[in-house]
Amino acid sequence: MDAKTRLERAIGPLPKHTSDIMLAEDRWQVPTYSKFPVAIVRGEGSFVWDAEGKKYLDLYGGHAVALPGHCHPRVVAAIQAQAERLLFYSNVVANDVRAVVVKALADLAPAGLRRVFLCNSGTEANETALKIARKFTHRMRIVSLVDGFHGRTLGALGATGLPKYRDPAYPVPVQHDYVPYGDLEATAKAMGPDTAAVILEPIPSMGGIRVAPRAYFEGLRALTQERGALLVFDEVQTGFGRTGTPFCGEHFGVTPDLITGAKGTGGGVPAGVVFVREDVAATMKLGDQGTTFGGGPLACAAIAANVRTIVDDDLPGNAARVGDRWRAALAAVPGVVGVAGLGLMVGVNLDRPAKAIVTSLLAHGFITGTCEALPNQIRLLPPLVLTDAQAASFTTGLASVLAS
Numbered sequence: 162m163d164a165k166t167r168l169e170r171a172i173g174p175l176p177k178h179t180s181d182i183m184l185a186e187d188r189w190q191v192p193t194y195s196k197f198p199v200a201i202v203r204g205e206g207s208f209v210w211d212a213e214g215k216k217y218l219d220l221y222g223g224h225a226v227a228l229p230g231h232c233h234p235r236v237v238a239a240i241q242a243q244a245e246r247l248l249f250y251s252n253v254v255a256n257d258v259r260a261v262v263v264k265a266l267a268d269l270a271p272a273g274l275r276r277v278f279l280c281n282s283g284t285e286a287n288e289t290a291l292k293i294a295r296k297f298t299h300r301m302r303i304v305s306l307v308d309g310f311h312g313r314t315l316g317a318l319g320a321t322g323l324p325k326y327r328d329p330a331y332p333v334p335v336q337h338d339y340v341p342y343g344d345l346e347a348t349a350k351a352m353g354p355d356t357a358a359v360i361l362e363p364i365p366s367m368g369g370i371r372v373a374p375r376a377y378f379e380g381l382r383a384l385t386q387e388r389g390a391l392l393v394f395d396e397v398q399t400g401f402g403r404t405g406t407p408f409c410g411e412h413f414g415v416t417p418d419l420i421t422g423a424k425g426t427g428g429g430v431p432a433g434v435v436f437v438r439e440d441v442a443a444t445m446k447l448g449d450q451g452t453t454f455g456g457g458p459l460a461c462a463a464i465a466a467n468v469r470t471i472v473d474d475d476l477p478g479n480a481a482r483v484g485d486r487w488r489a490a491l492a493a494v495p496g497v498v499g500v501a502g503l504g505l506m507v508g509v510n511l512d513r514p515a516k517a518i519v520t521s522l523l524a525h526g527f528i529t530g531t532c533e534a535l536p537n538q539i540r541l542l543p544p545l546v547l548t549d550a551q552a553a554s555f556t557t558g559l560a561s562v563l564a565s
């Protein structure tokens with residue numbers, strides 16, 4: 162019996178057509194999401210299928226999530242097996258799968274950041290990191306980026322400089338000072354005696370993919386150390402191998418004090434993590450932070466299988482190799498004026514607005530993304546199992562869409 166039939170036996174009949182699926186979602190969901198006009202119902206590796214059976218190369222990776230590819234067999238097997246053992250128990254008890262995961266994550270982390278706090282999402286990971294920074298430094302203010310994005314809950318939203326996301330809830334509770342990405346001088350000016358942390362995405366995504374020079378990261382490290390503030394890298398998008406190394410700071414020889422992760426952490430299952438410097442973690446006391454679902458056995462089974470796949474299959478290496486060749490090929494496409502990024506985090510800058518191109522690409526079977534901050538940029542965040550042939554098929558597809 163196939164998975165869909167087994168699922169329908171458990172939960173009842175599923176709507177069959179895209180129009181019915183979208184109608185139901187539009188009718189019952191709070192209308193906060195702008196959606197592609199497709200209903201994705203199945204995935205495997207770098208591909209997904211819609212309700213009508215049309216196949217797409219998923220260069221958006223289910224929103225930068227599907228690092229080992231959709232429905233990686235090892236992740237699926239781990240979830241299935243754990244679902245039959247124990248779906249959930251909170252952190253009031255120890256658990257064998259959690260014990261495996263925390264060690265695996267600590268082993269993946271940069272040296273010195275071998276303490277982890279497990280949570281459920283990127284916004285929660287960032288809230289936790291900022292809370293830890295405030296507690297450790299006994300300071301209240303946070304320096305973050307004008308073009309940064311860190312999540313939608315009120316604390317993380319404070320660190321989010323992009324007005325489209327922040328303004329519906331402005332003013333936000335945490336006190337922030339916003340500076341442009343790559344501007345060390347502005348960062349130094351914004352930092353005062355009450356600055357607890359500087360938080361940034363090492364490569365912004367929602368704010369437009371760009372990579373600052375190594376000197377910026379070295380400068381941030383020196384500046385925060387000098388001023389007694391913590392450096393937080395939000396690696397919700399860049400972490401777990403996306404940029405060609407397990408964590409992005411490694412490209413620049415810089416280790417922050419805290420790293421936050423989510424999206425790809427659970428290989429498709431909701432999971433977030435904060436990697437914490439060991440002496441900073443030592444200052445956290447019982448009850449200082451908590452979450453019911455963070456580190457639940459089902460999520461931990463998925464994280465463990467995902468991390469094992471990332472390491473055993475050298476997904477960061479594949480991201481680096483395929484990404485380098487792909488970015489060079491994309492740069493040669495007429496209509497492309499530049500290609501930014503590292504590994505398989507790719508921003509393709511066009512000579513025209515990206516939105517209509519992304520719509521055409523969807524009709525041609527490619528799921529890609531845009532961002533508000535750089536309207537001419539196509540954002541590509543594919544699974545890290547992407548092959549050269551799959552990447553090349555997109556390069557050809559983009560060339561033909563841009564030429565038509």
Ligand SMILES: Cc1ncc(COP(=O)(O)O)c(C=O)c1O
Nearest residue numbers: 282283284310311312397398423
């Ligand atoms: C860099 C970054 N940080 C944080 C978040 C928030 O993550 P979540 O949606 O899991 O709360 C996102 C989501 O897009 C993100 O891109």
